[in-house]
Amino acid sequence: MPKQRAIVIGGGIGGLTAAVALHRSGRQVTVLERAASLDPVGAGIALAPNAQRALDTVGLGDEIRSLAAWQGDGGLRDPAGRWLIRMNSDALAARFGGPVVLLHRATLIERLLSRLPDGTVRTGSPARLTDPGSATGRPARVAVPDGGTETEMEADIVVGADGIHSAVRRVLFPGHPGPRYSGLTTWRIVVTGVDGFDPHETWGPGRIWGSHLFKDGRAYAYAAAVAPEGEHADDERAELLRRYGDWHDPIPRLIAAATDGVLRHDVHHMIDPLPAFHRGRTVLVGDAAHAMAPSLGQGGNQAVEDAVVLAHHCAGGDLGAGLAAYTTDRLPRTARIVRRAARVFRLHSLTSLPAVTLRDGLMALTARLGPGAAVRAFDGIADWRPPHRTYAEPAPDGADGDGTRRLS
Incomplete structure (x- = not known):
């Protein structure tokens, strides 16, 4: 029986994690990336325990932790250098099952690519969704340039991981206002x-x-x-x-x-949530689905969560039911995090001296409540755990087995 085919549009963190997870669930995966290379921009990413647990399910958690820096004790300061809040990394690790770790995005991209077969990723390949397909059987279709014309590719599932200004999202939900x-x-x-x-x-x-x-x-x-x-x-x-x-x-x-x-x-950011994260056989992950302000450091983390949850729900035989379950699972959670991130971002936007003084005073008051007070702000985010994996973990020698260690 031929493998089901998945096409991922976009080669960022969410797209590549989705490609790895879908590949591990037995699908033939093609990643179409518009850019000429996958060299990421010069920036870091902080992976909270929730994203690390998601990476555990695709066999990458321990490797990433070994390459990353544990975000140690630090905190929040004012421009003169006065500490408003001191963070306790041990308290965070104890509460959420592990530390926040920091690494360059290039490192994470490279390790995700190492888990994909050669030829999976096609750079310099802008893709256009021409038909989202149907849950009852019609495949999705994607057009890619081929010389002076276009070639259409069919897939059992198309993953739109094409970022904040997603063209796939506009095809699926043309009436949605999108990010602002x-x-x-x-x-x-x-x-x-x-x-x-x-x-x-x-x-x-x-x-x-x-x-x-x-x-x-x-x-x-x-x-x-x-x-x-x-x-x-x-x-x-x-x-x-x-x-x-x-x-x-x-x-x-x-x-x-x-x-x-x-x-x-x-x-x-996308304050107005989408009505769903899928239509037909096409599904959205990461910023394409729920662009958020970076104030909680969860944009990339939520994309990684999306990817492993998508693979989990699509592991069964009924793809339509799986995509519906993915929307049900992910849309409410990400909508809450988008709103929380926006509230914190509004605090960053305060410019009047009285408002800034009040804000800083409240931060200092939080610090006096004890080392765990600031950490509790991540309740409901960093304590997330992935759903039970429904596909086998391939061992390097092809034997049956798992061997993946998860965060507690």
């Missing part, structure tokens, strides 16, 4: 030669900054600020110095070291 601008723009840098600091996030009037260290000693930093949509500076490094150059150490040092470029992107 959050009011904040973001910058990201990865630098070398800057160490000797505790991980932190710093909140100022209408601005934030975060500084962390990778396991290899490189520093990863991000910033966000209230700005008009679409605004860019001729020199983004100079723009960071203008906005953050008088903030506490190590922020000026990090900006000074950012000689290899600064990434800037506006933040869009």
Whole structure:
């Protein structure tokens, strides 16, 4: 009996995790990526225990943990450097079954690719969904360029993992308003030669900054600020110095070291949830389904969750029922997290001195409630556990077996 065919549109973290999970469930998978290569942008990703448990189900959890830095004790500061909240990494690990770990997105992409057969990913292949298919049997169809024409490919399931401005989503739900601008723009840098600091996030009037260290000693930093949509500076490094150059150490040092470029992107999020995450035989994962503000660090984490839950529900014989179960499972959870992230992002947007003073005072009050108070903000997020796996774990030598260790 021929294998069912899956096409994944988009080669980001959600798309590649979906490809790995569907491949492991016995499907023939093709990933179509518009970009000419899968070299990720220079940025980090923090994987909370929920995403690590999801990666455990595809045999990658331990490997990723070994390559990542444990996010140690740090916390929230004000621009002068005063600590508002000190985070306790041991308390977080005890509450949620493991630490938050940080690594470069390129590392995660590379490890996901290592789990796919050669030829699975086709770069330089923009794909267009021409027919979402039907739950009762009609396959989905995708058109890809072929010289000066297009070739259509059929699949039992198509996964739209094509990001915030998803073309697949617009085909499935043309009447949905889609993502909207959050009011904040973001910058990201990865630098070398800057160490000797505790991980932190710093909140100022209408601005934030975060500084962390990778396991290899490189520093990863991000910033966000209230700005008009679409605004860019001729020199983004100079723009960071203008906005953050008088903030506490190590922020000026990090900006000074950012000689290899600064990434800037506006933040869009999807406050209005979709009516479903699937239609026919086509399904959405990650930002295509539920773009969210980065304030909880859950965008990539939720994409990884999506991927393994999708493979779980589609492991049975009734694909229509499986996709419906995926929507039922994922839509309410991600909608709640989108709203929570938006609430925190609104705190980042405060610009008036009285509002900022009140916000910082409330943060300091939270710290006085004990080391676990800030950690409890991630209840209902980091404590998630994947559904029971319904497909076999292939051992390297082809023998039956599992061998995957999960977080507690």
